[in-house]
Amino acid sequence: MAVSISHLSFEHHRQAFGIAETEPRISWRFEGTSVDWEQTAYDLEITRGRDGVPKVFNVNSTDSILVPWPDEPLKTAEAASVRARAYGKDGQPTADWSDVYSLETGLLSTEDWAGAVPIAADRDTEVAGPKQPIQFRKTFGIDSTITSARLYITALGLYVAELNGKRVGDIVLAPGYQSYNFRHVYDTYDVTELLKAGDNAIGVTVGEGWYAGRWGFVSGRNLYGDTIGLLCSLVITRGDGSKQTVNSDLDWRASTGPLITSELYDGEVYNATLETKGWSSTAFNDSDWLNVKELPALKGALVPADGPPIRRLEEIKPKEILTSKSGKTVLDFGQNLVGWLRLTVTGSPGTNITMVHTEVMENGEVATRPLRTAKARDTLILSGNGTQTWEPSFTYHGFRYVQITGWPNQTTLNGESVTAIVVHADMERTGYFESSHELLNKFHENVIWSMKGNFLGVPTDCPQRDERLGWTGDAHAFMPTANYLYDASGFWRSWLKDAWSEQKVNDTFIPPIYIPTDDDTRMPTSIWGDVVVGNPWALYTSTGDKVMLEDQYAGAQAWIDKGIPRNEANLWNRSTFQFADWLDPKAPSDDPGAATTNKHLVSDAYLIQMTLLLSNMSAALGKRDLAAHYETQHADLIKAFQAAWIDPYPAPIANVTQTALTLALAFNIYTNPTAHATAASTLRTVIANNTYLVGTGFAGTQQLGFALSSINATSDFYKMLLQTKVPSWLYQVAMGGTTTWERWDSLLPDGAVNPGEMTSFNHYAFGSVADWVHQKVGGLAPGEPGWKTVKVAPEPGGGITWAKAAYLSPYGLVDSSWTVGEDGLRLEISVPPNCRAEVRVPGRSGVEAVGSGRWEWFVEGYKTPE
Known part of the structure; x- marks a missing residue:
């Protein structure tokens, strides 16, 4: 049967445009149901340069993932097109040429930016308060036909660019959030169609964003700088091949405009009466605008953007229009989401429309208390010039409900005039799950929504209150789930670069508790700091990318060797602060860290596991001596843990709690079979x-299901998973939640909001249980790093009669579905070409290995375990 190449990609990029890699590795996915199809060789055809002569490279290899670039390295701003062909074994069909895929490098050296300098308006900036966004513009002529044009652009803040009055690209909140002190990314756009021979104009609006706005707990404003600015280079290729460059320089002009303020926490104020029509076109007269001044060079290295950009990806209409208890109009979108509103409205000049965004309602009003000091409020002042369509530029909100005041005509407030715009990192969806249990399906959907709402530049904890930080503990817990649901490889690689940059600031090699960070959050804490070991390993498990693993190895090793304060037994020093099992269900509302499990027990257990993962990383990278070294250290730490937390106590462990027993079992800390059996029974x-x-809290939840499955107690975890009482996962669904919550009881059973100040309705950490759902209910997991081998091993239970899972692996689509009926169990799987599966059929012993193709099994008389 036919085999085809369905997709070709470069490195981790979804769109390989303006990339940093001059020798990008190439991957391709397959389609087809050919049985046992394996690649033996491949061809790569690469076309580059003005002559357009293709070169074909033939390689004898079974590899189809991240294969080496076979040609000479690409130069700066060089484009190429590539297609692939793959050969099967003797007698097997050839996967014919793929479609042609294009790639292009960005500006790769500081010399490529010659003449471009960061600029700001020549005015006093608002240092102590919100900064008014600035409009920058420049006119220029082009005296030739245009072959191509590229805009390379970043901001000291956030930008929106226009050429001749038309918006450039569809990226929002650009250039995103990164560790600006170490790495300042720029975006690349193809703007050929926006230019013309003759007169042209470029305009860029810049807001404060993460760079200079109110952000984080410690520094308040101006975390990276106190002045917003612009840096860009427009490179035009003329018809004769020569170049023309329009740089940000002192020839630009600047002004304030209708954007009064635009803050990430507090929202945007837009006064349409101050609009200057055509300000980014050639006809506009900027004689009364300000000059610009040159700013100091960027602190961080100027590099091409390497993570997925943030885009508008969905639109949602109001589900219901409510009247609050106090008589105010409230829009209910039926879904807790992240983004903003787009309004289409007509009204008198000066009409003030104010929007307050909240996740829930309480006592008949929008619940603003969980926002803490974030106002989450947008204001539009109408111009009065006919129908106006508006949406904010440099802010975002987490919300389901929006209270609107000042709407000029209530009869026009409807789904035609108001739309919620959903924004998040533009990653490819890869993982799917569905079952006969509707509440579980809804919970899984909620997990997806929480991931989307918190993947904006960095993996934030929450998207609504005065926080929204890249907390490392949350990311550590959720990463395996994230890697199944989406191809987040580029997202993580970008963030992990910041993690290592922030970690190596001083000789302690301590990762911050959130990334990017300020200098006051570098304190050694388990789980949060362990992200520099756990997340590279999780990403390697999903992608098989050893180059990424090598890039992150130094940080992982430095953390284990130097960053962790140790006691005399080589365990964690007992004087360290620890979050540990954060938000244990019994923690008081005003003390989320007051867990029932000793914090240093939790930390020591994770130290054991991270040391094992470092040994595994070493082995994967061929560092045999280091692998053996950390393997020995791992064994010694287990003995030390036993001496500290197990041997002195009559119980199986010092704290007989779900978390303590879970971690000890999941991390294989019990080496005595009798002690292991006792611990299993006790749990x-x-x-x-x-x-x-x-x-369990943050530390124990992700491991809980796997610990129970490891002791043949999957049926017990089904009973937990499908509970609807608090604390449980489905309690959130039963209470109407449409995202996963920060607390098990963010909403109390009586409908009141939890009184704790840390009460978010959109946190993904407890959604990490979906990793177990994908593997044990859906039955899919990587059998080896990168999914070359798929592990298919569903474990039915909980009264669920069918489930199906699908994952768009690096090799192609893998899917598994099972059904339990009166006559028995039927399991069906599909394995893509050049891939294989190890299948454990429920009700049968042993593992069956199969190659690509579609496979079925039937187990007569099978009954789901109680």
């Missing part, structure tokens, strides 16, 4: 005595 008893309700 099951603890859970049963808690009526199968959750007893």
Whole structure:
């Protein structure tokens, strides 16, 4: 049967445009149901240069993922097109030429930016308060036909660019959030169609964003700088091949405009009566605008953007228009989402429309208390010049409900005039799950929505209140789930570069607790700091990318060797602060860190696991001596843990809690079979005595299901997973949640909002249980790094009669579905070409290995375990 190449990609880029890699590795996915198809060789055809002569490279290899670039390195701003062909074994069909895929490098050296300098308006900036966004413009002529044009652009803040009155690109909140002190990214746009021979104009609006706005807990404003500015270079290729460059320089002009303020926490104020029509076109007269001044050079290295950009990706209409208890109009969008509103409205000049965004309502009003000091408020002042369509530029909100005041005509407030715009990192969706249990399906959908709402430049904890930080503990817990649901490889690689930059600021090699950060958050904490080990390993498991693993190895090794304060037993120093099992269900609302499990027990358990992962990383990279070294250290740490937390106590462990037992079992800390059996039995008893309700916080939740499955207690975890009482995952669904919550009881059973100040309705950490759902209910997991081998091993239970999972792996689509009926169980799987599967069929012993193709099994008389 036919085999085809369905997709070709370069490195981790979804769109390989303006990239940094001059020798980008190439990958391709397959389609087809050919049985046992394996690649033996491949051809790569590369076309580059003005002559357009293709070169074909033939390679004898089974590899189809991240294969080396076979040609000479690309030069700066060089384009190429590539297609691939793959050969099967003798007697197997050839996967004919793929479609042609294009790539292009960005500006790769500081010399490429010659003449471009960062500029700001020549005015006093608002240092102590919100900064008014600035409009920059420049006119220029082109005296030739245009072959191509590229705009390379970044901001000291956030930007929106226009050429001849038309918006450039569809990226929002650009250039995103990064560790500006170390790495300042720029974006690349093809703007050929926006230019013309003759007179042209470029205009760029810049807001404060993460760079200079109010942000974080410690520094307040101006975390990276106190002046917003612009840096760009427009490179035009003329018909004769010569170049013309329009740079940000002192010839630009600047002014304030209708944007009064635009803050990430507090929202945007837009006064349309101050609009200057055509300000980014050639006809506009800027004689009364300000001069610009040159700013100091960027602190961070200027590099091409390497993570997925943030885009508008969905639109949602109001589900209902409500009247609050106090008589105010409230829009209910039926979904807790992240983004903003787009308004289409007509009204008198000066009409003030104000929008307050919240996640929930309480006592008949929008619940603003969980926002803490964030106003989450947008204001539009109408111009009165006919129908106006508006949306904010440099802010975003987490919300389901929006209270609107000042709308000029209530009869026009409807789904035609108001739309919620959903924004997040533009990653490719890869993972899917569905089952016969509707509440579980809804919970899984909620997990996806929480991931989308918190993947904006960095993996934030929450998207609504005065925080929205790249907390490392949350990311550590959720990363395996994220890697299944989306191809987040580029997102993580970008963020992990910041992690290493921030970690190596001083000789302690301590990762910050959130990334990007300020200097006051570098304190050694387990789980949060362990992200520099756990996340590279999780990303390697998903992608098989050893280059990424090598890039992150130094940070992982430095953390284990130097960053962790140790006691005399080589465990964690007992004087360190620890978050540990953060938001344990029994933690008081005003003390989220007051867990029932000793914080240093949790930290020591994670130290053991991270040391094992570092040994595994070393082995994967061929560092055999280091692998053996950390393997020995791992064994010694287990003995030290046993001496500290197990041997002195009559119970199986110092704290007989779900988290303590889970971590000890999941991390294989019990080396004595009798002690292991006792711990396993005790965990099951603890859970049963808690009526199968959750007893874990951030540290224990992601490991809980896997610990129970490892002791043949999957049925117990099904009882926990499908609970609808608090604390449980489905309680959130039963209470109407459409995203996953920060607290198990962010909303109390009586409908009141939890009184704790840390009460978010959009946190993904507890959604990490979806990793277990994908593997044990859906039945899919990587059998080896990069999914070359797929592990298919569903474990039915909980009264669920069918489930199906699908994952768009680096090799192609993998899917698994099972059904339990009166006659037995049927399992069906599909394996893409050049891939294989190890299948454990429920009700049968052993593992069956199969190659590509579609496969079925039937187990007569199979009954789902109780």
